[in-house]
Amino acid sequence: MFKKPTLRILGNLSTTGDGVFQALNDDPQMQLLPSAGDRNSGLKRGSYYLFVNIRTFEGKILRPTLYLDFGGGMSEAQGSKFVAKRIDGDRWFFHFSARRNIKLLRFDPSESPCRFSVEDIVLVSSTKLHCAKVKAALKDLIHQFLPSYQSQTGRTSQSETFDISNLANMSMNGRNEHQDLDQQRLKLFESEYNSRVYTSKDGRHYYEYAGLATDPLGNVSKNVKSIAFYLPQMHPIPENDAWWGRGFTEWANVSKAVPRFSGHYQPRLPGELGFYDLRCVETMRRQVELANIYGLSAFCFYYYWFSGHRLLERPLDMFLSNQDLQLDFCVCWANENWTRRWDGLESDILISQKHSEQDSEAVFNDWLRYFQDKRYIKVDGKPLLLIYRPDLIPDFERTTRTWREMARNAGYRGLHIVAANAFGNQELSVAGLDGLYEFPPHNVRVPHVDASLTWFEGNHKTHAFSYGDAVQFAETQHESAADEPVTIHPGALVGWDTEARKPGRGDVMVGSNPTLFRRWLSSAYRKALRSGPNAPKLVFINAWNEWAEGAYLEPDRRHGYGYLTALRSVVREFGLESSTLKSYCDSHNATSQDPKSKAIILHLFYADLIDEFADRIEAAQRIIDADIILTVPELWTLQELEEAVHKLAPRKVFVASNVGRDVYPFILACRNVVKDGYTHVCKIHSKKSTHRVDGAAWRNDLVAGLLSNDALALLERTYFPDSTYSLAAPANSFLPLGNNEYIAGNRIHYDALVQMFGIGPYDDREFVAGTMFWCRFDALTPIFDCALSDVDFGVDLGQVDGTLAHAFERVFAMVSSQQGGNLYKIDTSFEFNIKRPI
Structure with missing residues (x-):
C-alpha cells in the first residue's frame, strides 16, 4: 500500500555498516530509490508525501531537503527543491508535487555534520488518499509518526500539516489540476494577478525585505x-x-x-x-x-x-x-x-x-x-x-x-x-x-x-x-x-x-x-x-x-x-574585531555588585539612542529598584561602549553577535545572569523599525508602557506581589495568534518552536508585539535552557519579518504561561500612538 524506499550514499557520507551514517561535512547526499534496489525507478507526475524518521547520535539534523531531477539534473529551482517540516522530535515529512515524471530523487538529510540513522521511511501518493483503505492506513501512519503531538493536544491539528482530510483535499486539487489543464492555467494566472495586486498595494516579501539601515556601519577594517x-x-x-x-x-x-x-x-x-x-x-x-x-x-x-x-x-x-x-x-x-x-x-x-x-x-x-x-x-x-x-x-x-x-x-x-x-x-x-x-x-x-x-x-x-x-x-x-x-x-x-x-x-x-x-x-x-x-x-x-x-x-x-x-x-x-569590547566587558563585570531582585535587560543596538534610554531608565529607577543588564552589538566602537556604561551604569554588560535581533542577546544575557537570583526581568530594546514611518513612536510607546511612572506604580501594586502572573505587557501590545496575518511568513519557524517547547493549541492565545515585556524570570527557563545558539538564528539581513527572531516574538507569552502563570495586561491612562503594532 505504501512504498518503502531505499537510500544509497551519493557523497559526503560514510557508514559503519550497521545502518549508522556519518556526515563528513555540511552537504551529505543520498539517492532515494522509490522501489527497493531499482536505481532506474522514478516517479510518475503527481503529488506525494514522504515520511522519514531520523535518529541522531551526534550533532543535529538541520533542514533535511529533497531534490527532484526531471532529466536536467538536480537544482534549487522552484518546484525542484523541498525542505522538510518537522513533525516531532526525530520525525519529518515532505509534501512535493510534480507536473512531469521524476527521473531521480536526492535526499540531503542535514545541512550540518552529524551521525545518524534512518529508522523508517515511507512514500505515499496523495492521489490515493480518497481510497478508504489507503486513507485508513495513512491515518495509522500519521498516528505512528505523531504520537507526542496527539497526546499533547488531544485532538487533530487544524493545520494542513497534520490533518488527514486536508491532505486528501490537497490531493484531489492536485488530481484535478492534471485532469483539467484550462482550470490549471486559470488558477496560475489568477495567482500571478493576485501577486501583482499585492505588490501594487505596497505588499512586501517580508522574509526577503530589509528596511533602511539607520545604525553606523561600525568599526570595520576594509581589508577587502x-x-x-x-x-x-x-x-x-x-x-x-x-x-x-x-x-x-x-x-x-x-x-x-x-x-x-x-x-x-x-x-x-x-x-x-x-x-x-x-x-x-x-x-x-x-x-x-x-x-x-x-x-x-x-x-x-x-x-x-x-x-x-x-x-x-x-x-x-x-x-x-x-x-x-x-x-x-x-x-x-x-x-x-x-x-x-x-x-x-x-x-x-x-x-x-x-x-x-x-x-x-x-x-x-x-x-x-x-x-x-x-x-x-x-x-x-x-x-x-x-x-x-x-x-x-x-x-x-x-x-x-x-x-x-x-x-x-x-x-x-x-x-x-x-x-x-x-x-x-x-x-x-x-x-x-x-x-x-x-x-x-x-x-x-x-x-x-x-x-x-x-x-x-x-x-x-x-x-x-x-x-x-x-x-x-x-x-x-x-x-x-x-x-x-x-x-x-x-x-x-x-x-x-x-x-x-x-x-x-x-x-x-x-x-x-x-x-x-x-x-x-x-x-x-x-x-x-x-x-x-x-x-x-x-x-x-x-x-x-x-x-x-x-x-x-x-x-x-x-x-x-x-x-x-x-x-x-x-x-x-x-x-569586525570585537575582542577589545569583550575584554572591557569582562573587566567591568568582574567588579559588579550583588544583584537586586529585579533587572531591566536592555539590548541597545543603536548607539545614537544611548541618551534616550539613559533618561528613561534613570526616571524608572526612581520608582523601582532594579539592576540594568546591558547587551550591545559587536560592531560598536570602544568609545561608544564606554559612553553607554557611563550613562546607563549597568551592573553587567555583554557583547552579543549581530544575530537574532533583540531575542538572542536577551537569551545570552539571561544565561549569563541565571545564577544571580533575579525574580523578575524587563526586556526592552532600541527598536527603530525603519520599514514603518511610525517606528520611533512605536518604540517610545512600548517602553513607556513598561517603565512609565503609572505603569511601574501599577506593577508594584498588582503584578510583582502576585506569583500567579508570569508575564506583563501593555494591553495594546497583545495581538491574537488566531489571526493568520500575524503568523504570515513566520509559519515554518513558528511551528518548529511550538513543537520544541511543547506548546498546545494556540488559536485562542495572544502574543506580545514588539517583544518588550516584564516577566517572571523562572517562567522563561525553557527558552534560556534551549539548545539554540547564535548559529541557529542565522545571518541577519535586516528582514522585517520571517526570521527565527520574529517567530520567537510569538512564543514568549505562551512559554511563560506553559510554565504556570497568567498574562497581565498593563492598562493605564497612557494612550498608545500606535493603533496596530505589527
Missing part, C-alpha cells in the same frame, strides 16, 4: 575593497533619441518587462531612488550615501569612447566635478561596438570602435583627468584600469606598454590593468595584463532549469538557470583557485535577468535573493583574502544599477535594502 560596476545610462542622450526614440533611457526597457513563467519577478520596480535621472546630482549624492552606509568601497563607472566620441559621459564627469561625493572610483572601458542587439540584430552596428595607436594615446589623455582625482583607486601607486575586451585591441601588449609609459610620464608608477575573465582574455600574455576580474554570469557553467518552470508561453525562447546552482559553482571555483597562473580577482553577481532588454528571449537566473547573494559575496571575500600578502584584495560586484539585467544593489520594491544589507553583513563579517 568591494567595487560595484556602475551603469551611467539612466538619462537621455541625442544618440539614444535617434536610435530608440526621444527620451529613451534604460527605464523604458525595465518598466515594460513582463513575467514569462510562474513566479518570474518582473517587472523590477525601484524603491527609494525611483525611476531616477542621472543628470540630477542629488540622485548620485544619495547613491554615494547609500554605498557608504552599507560598506561599498567604490564604483567602477563604465566608460564609452569611440575614436574620440564619448557617450553617457555626463554622470561620470558630474561625479568628478563634485568633490563632496566621497567614494572611491575607477573606470572600465567598455570597448565593444554598440549594436541593435536589444532588437536581436547584433550585426546592425550603431557606433563602432576603431582601435589605432593614435586612438590609444588619445583615450589615455582623456583618462588622465580621472586618474588625477584623489578618489581614484590606485594599486601600489598605479591607477586601476579595467578593459572589458582587450582581445579586440590589435597588438594589445604594445598598447599597454604605451599606456604604462604615459602613466609614468604623468608621475605614476605605471598602470594596474585588468580585464574581464571572459572572451579568451586569460590566454593573453601576462605582459599586457596585471590580472583578470571575474564578471559573472560569464564563465558560470550551470545547467538549464527550463523544464522545472511553469511557462506562460509554450514557444518561449527564454532560458532559465538556478541562481543557487550558480552560487554553488562560484563557491567551488573560489575554493579550488589556489594555483592560478594569473591573478583573478573574484566577483559576485547580485542577480541576472535580461527579460527587460530581450523580451521573450533573454536569460534569467531564478531564485536569487539576498541570502544567496551573501553566500556568493562571502565566498569572493574569502578568495580575495587568500591572495598573497602584497596582492591587491579586490572584489568586483555585478552590479550597482544594472536594472535591465536584474543585477542591482540599489533598493527595490520587493527586497527593499536586502542586497545592500547582505553586502554590509559581509563587510562586517570580514572587518
Whole structure:
C-alpha cells in the first residue's frame, strides 16, 4: 500500500555498516530509490508525501531537503527543491508535487555534520488518499509518526500539516489540476494577478525585505575593497533619441518587462531612488550615501569612447566635478561596438570602435583627468584600469606598454590593468595584463532549469538557470583557485535577468535573493583574502544599477535594502574585531555588585539612542529598584561602549553577535545572569523599525508602557506581589495568534518552536508585539535552557519579518504561561500612538 524506499550514499557520507551514517561535512547526499534496489525507478507526475524518521547520535539534523531531477539534473529551482517540516522530535515529512515524471530523487538529510540513522521511511501518493483503505492506513501512519503531538493536544491539528482530510483535499486539487489543464492555467494566472495586486498595494516579501539601515556601519577594517560596476545610462542622450526614440533611457526597457513563467519577478520596480535621472546630482549624492552606509568601497563607472566620441559621459564627469561625493572610483572601458542587439540584430552596428595607436594615446589623455582625482583607486601607486575586451585591441601588449609609459610620464608608477575573465582574455600574455576580474554570469557553467518552470508561453525562447546552482559553482571555483597562473580577482553577481532588454528571449537566473547573494559575496571575500600578502584584495560586484539585467544593489520594491544589507553583513563579517569590547566587558563585570531582585535587560543596538534610554531608565529607577543588564552589538566602537556604561551604569554588560535581533542577546544575557537570583526581568530594546514611518513612536510607546511612572506604580501594586502572573505587557501590545496575518511568513519557524517547547493549541492565545515585556524570570527557563545558539538564528539581513527572531516574538507569552502563570495586561491612562503594532 505504501512504498518503502531505499537510500544509497551519493557523497559526503560514510557508514559503519550497521545502518549508522556519518556526515563528513555540511552537504551529505543520498539517492532515494522509490522501489527497493531499482536505481532506474522514478516517479510518475503527481503529488506525494514522504515520511522519514531520523535518529541522531551526534550533532543535529538541520533542514533535511529533497531534490527532484526531471532529466536536467538536480537544482534549487522552484518546484525542484523541498525542505522538510518537522513533525516531532526525530520525525519529518515532505509534501512535493510534480507536473512531469521524476527521473531521480536526492535526499540531503542535514545541512550540518552529524551521525545518524534512518529508522523508517515511507512514500505515499496523495492521489490515493480518497481510497478508504489507503486513507485508513495513512491515518495509522500519521498516528505512528505523531504520537507526542496527539497526546499533547488531544485532538487533530487544524493545520494542513497534520490533518488527514486536508491532505486528501490537497490531493484531489492536485488530481484535478492534471485532469483539467484550462482550470490549471486559470488558477496560475489568477495567482500571478493576485501577486501583482499585492505588490501594487505596497505588499512586501517580508522574509526577503530589509528596511533602511539607520545604525553606523561600525568599526570595520576594509581589508577587502568591494567595487560595484556602475551603469551611467539612466538619462537621455541625442544618440539614444535617434536610435530608440526621444527620451529613451534604460527605464523604458525595465518598466515594460513582463513575467514569462510562474513566479518570474518582473517587472523590477525601484524603491527609494525611483525611476531616477542621472543628470540630477542629488540622485548620485544619495547613491554615494547609500554605498557608504552599507560598506561599498567604490564604483567602477563604465566608460564609452569611440575614436574620440564619448557617450553617457555626463554622470561620470558630474561625479568628478563634485568633490563632496566621497567614494572611491575607477573606470572600465567598455570597448565593444554598440549594436541593435536589444532588437536581436547584433550585426546592425550603431557606433563602432576603431582601435589605432593614435586612438590609444588619445583615450589615455582623456583618462588622465580621472586618474588625477584623489578618489581614484590606485594599486601600489598605479591607477586601476579595467578593459572589458582587450582581445579586440590589435597588438594589445604594445598598447599597454604605451599606456604604462604615459602613466609614468604623468608621475605614476605605471598602470594596474585588468580585464574581464571572459572572451579568451586569460590566454593573453601576462605582459599586457596585471590580472583578470571575474564578471559573472560569464564563465558560470550551470545547467538549464527550463523544464522545472511553469511557462506562460509554450514557444518561449527564454532560458532559465538556478541562481543557487550558480552560487554553488562560484563557491567551488573560489575554493579550488589556489594555483592560478594569473591573478583573478573574484566577483559576485547580485542577480541576472535580461527579460527587460530581450523580451521573450533573454536569460534569467531564478531564485536569487539576498541570502544567496551573501553566500556568493562571502565566498569572493574569502578568495580575495587568500591572495598573497602584497596582492591587491579586490572584489568586483555585478552590479550597482544594472536594472535591465536584474543585477542591482540599489533598493527595490520587493527586497527593499536586502542586497545592500547582505553586502554590509559581509563587510562586517570580514572587518569586525570585537575582542577589545569583550575584554572591557569582562573587566567591568568582574567588579559588579550583588544583584537586586529585579533587572531591566536592555539590548541597545543603536548607539545614537544611548541618551534616550539613559533618561528613561534613570526616571524608572526612581520608582523601582532594579539592576540594568546591558547587551550591545559587536560592531560598536570602544568609545561608544564606554559612553553607554557611563550613562546607563549597568551592573553587567555583554557583547552579543549581530544575530537574532533583540531575542538572542536577551537569551545570552539571561544565561549569563541565571545564577544571580533575579525574580523578575524587563526586556526592552532600541527598536527603530525603519520599514514603518511610525517606528520611533512605536518604540517610545512600548517602553513607556513598561517603565512609565503609572505603569511601574501599577506593577508594584498588582503584578510583582502576585506569583500567579508570569508575564506583563501593555494591553495594546497583545495581538491574537488566531489571526493568520500575524503568523504570515513566520509559519515554518513558528511551528518548529511550538513543537520544541511543547506548546498546545494556540488559536485562542495572544502574543506580545514588539517583544518588550516584564516577566517572571523562572517562567522563561525553557527558552534560556534551549539548545539554540547564535548559529541557529542565522545571518541577519535586516528582514522585517520571517526570521527565527520574529517567530520567537510569538512564543514568549505562551512559554511563560506553559510554565504556570497568567498574562497581565498593563492598562493605564497612557494612550498608545500606535493603533496596530505589527
